[in-house]
Amino acid sequence: xxxxxxxxxxxxxxxxxxxxxxxxxxxxxxxxxxxxxxxxxxxxxxxxxxxxxxxxxxxxxxxxxxxxxxxxxxxxxxxxxxxxxxxxxxxxxxxxxxxxxxxxxxxxxxxxxxxxxxxxxxxxxxxxxxxxxxxxxxxxxxxxxxxxxxxxxxxxxxxxxxxxxxxxxxxxxxxxxxxxxxxxxxxxxxxxxxxxxxxxxxxxxxxxxxxxxxxxxxxxxxxxxxxxxxxxxxxxxxxxxxxxxxxxxxxxxxxxxxxxxxxxxxxxxx
Numbered sequence: 514x515x516x517x518x519x520x521x522x523x524x525x526x527x528x529x530x531x532x533x534x535x536x537x538x539x540x541x542x543x544x545x546x547x548x549x550x551x552x553x554x555x556x557x558x559x560x561x562x563x564x565x566x567x568x569x570x571x572x573x574x575x576x577x578x579x580x581x582x583x584x585x586x587x588x589x590x591x592x593x594x595x596x597x598x599x600x601x602x603x604x605x606x607x608x609x610x611x612x613x614x615x616x617x618x619x620x621x622x623x624x625x626x627x628x629x630x631x632x633x634x635x636x637x638x639x640x641x642x643x644x645x646x647x648x649x650x651x652x653x654x655x656x657x658x659x660x661x662x663x664x665x666x667x668x669x670x671x672x673x674x675x676x677x678x679x680x681x682x683x684x685x686x687x688x689x690x691x692x693x694x695x696x697x698x699x700x701x702x703x704x705x706x707x708x709x710x711x712x713x714x715x716x717x718x719x720x721x722x723x724x725x726x727x728x729x730x731x732x733x734x735x736x737x738x739x740x741x742x743x744x745x746x747x748x749x750x751x752x753x754x755x756x757x758x759x760x761x762x763x764x765x766x767x768x769x770x771x772x773x774x775x776x777x778x779x780x781x782x783x
Contacts, residue, residue: 538759541635541752542566547731549748565753569740576754579736584761586648586732590656590715591708598659599704603692605676618666632721643714643745646729651722662707669703670696705769707744712765716758 541549542565543557570577605617606611635654636645644650673696681695698703719734726732728739737754740747 520771535759538752540756541748542756544749544752546747546749549752550746562753563750566734566757569750569753569757572750574736574740574750574754575731575737576733576757579731579733580757582648582730582762583733583758586651586722587712587715587761589648589652591711593656593660594711595662595704597657598616598662598707599666599697600692601658602663602670603696605663606667606670607688620658620660620663624664629720632724635721636724644725646726648726650725651718651730654721659711662711665703665707666700669700673699687707709765709769716724716762 536711540554540557543559543562544554545556545561548554548556605613631654639645639648639650639653642650643665644653677695677699680690686694718732722732723735723738727735731739733754737751737758740750740754
């Protein structure tokens with residue numbers, strides 16, 4: 514299949530727009546603050562990179578601990594939120610119960626509410642519960658449920674062949690067995706995609722962790738923001754921290770890339 518020249522140009526522009534920021538972050542992590550103030554990347558060096566990374570990880574910002582905090586939050590979020598939302602979507606897709614439609618519409622409406630409007634009430638609730646400055650304060654409002662994932666999982670469940678599910682029931686599987694041994698394996702690639710989105714969303718979260726935990730239990734994004742002061746730009750440290758913060762998210766993508774390709778192929782076929 515031949516690709517036309519306009520498509521090649523458009524894809525090339527997207528490639529440049531995607532790759533250039535990563536290159537600039539890497540060059541910035543290998544430069545001094547003075548060189549960055551002049552936008553002089555010609556002085557970038559591996560030695561400066563090692564110095565910058567060492568200062569970021571084990572300097573006053575203690576970015577190494579912040580990276581560990583963010584990684585812990587992301588793992589807990591994926592391990593709890595994805596299965597719990599999957600179970601809720603399964604119930605909405607295959608079970609009938611009083612108030613089902615109204616409850617689903619309510620949960621869907623929760624997804625349409627801007628998150629920023631709920632931050633202050635959540636802050637007061639978490640503070641009253643004594644969770645300010647703790648990882649529980651960051652996780653508790655969001656760890657059990659995702660409206661976004663609920664809608665996608667439910668729609669995906671409804672595309673599964675009914676014959677497959679009926680055969681599983683004939684073979685003696687109950688509702689839980691059908692979910693965990695038939696439906697979930699059939700959606701493995703899609704579940705992987707939702708898990709990746711959940712991981713990256715939690716990894717990039719800033720406003721809520723900054724407000725509820727701050728410097729008491731900093732995440733990577735919060736620690737990165739603290740590298741700059743009122744009179745100090747410290748761009749070499751900020752870009753070094755950004756370089757380090759890219760590694761877990763990119764690693765997660767690399768680990769699950771095969772499943773992502775499978776998901777995209779399945780969606781195209783559908």
